[in-house]
Amino acid sequence: MLEFSERPWGTYQVLHSNAFSxxxxxxxxxxxxxxxxxxxxxxxxxxxxxxxxxxxxDGVTKTLQMGDSVDIAVGVAHRMAAPETNGVTFIEVQTGTYFGEDDIVRLEDDFGRN
Structure with missing residues (x-):
């Protein structure tokens, strides 16, 4: 594990990082x-x-099950939510030119962050 962070919504840990992913x-x-x-x-x-x-x-909500996956292109609005009855765990693979937390443009946030 390269990094671990607690957030108001849960946690994340970085498992792998290089210049491309x-x-x-x-x-x-x-x-x-x-x-x-x-x-x-x-x-x-x-x-x-x-x-x-x-x-x-991009404004369309759907339910995914264990084993399902989805791709999110650069610039596309997206959100992950857990039902009231259970938490959600997922693997996120990022590809691009920069992976810092400051490359987040928040359109809506439950915790008042910009």
């Missing part, structure tokens, strides 16, 4: 959700390892 394991607490956000410098691939998960991509 980064891999995180992300856990969202039951009833919590990530901010509705975009990235300018990276795309993401989400693979659900514990679910179900509620995913919103």
């Amino acid at each position: 980064q891999v995180k394991e992300i856990t969202v607490k039951a009833g919590a959700r990530l901010s509705y956000q975009t990235h300018e410098k990276r795309a993401e691939h989400w693979f659900i390892t514990q679910g179900p998960a509620i995913v919103t991509i």
Whole structure:
């Protein structure tokens, strides 16, 4: 593990990082959700390892089960949410030119972050 971080919605840990990609394991607490956000410098691939998960991509919400995955292109608005009854864990594979946490444009956030 390269980095571990606790957030209001859950936790993430960086499992791999190089100049071209980064891999995180992300856990969202039951009833919590990530901010509705975009990235300018990276795309993401989400693979659900514990679910179900509620995913919103470009305004369309759907439920994903364990083993499902989804791709999010650069600049596309997206959000992951956990149902009230269970948490969600997923593997996030980022590809692009920059993977810093400051490449998050929050469109909506439950915790008042910009």
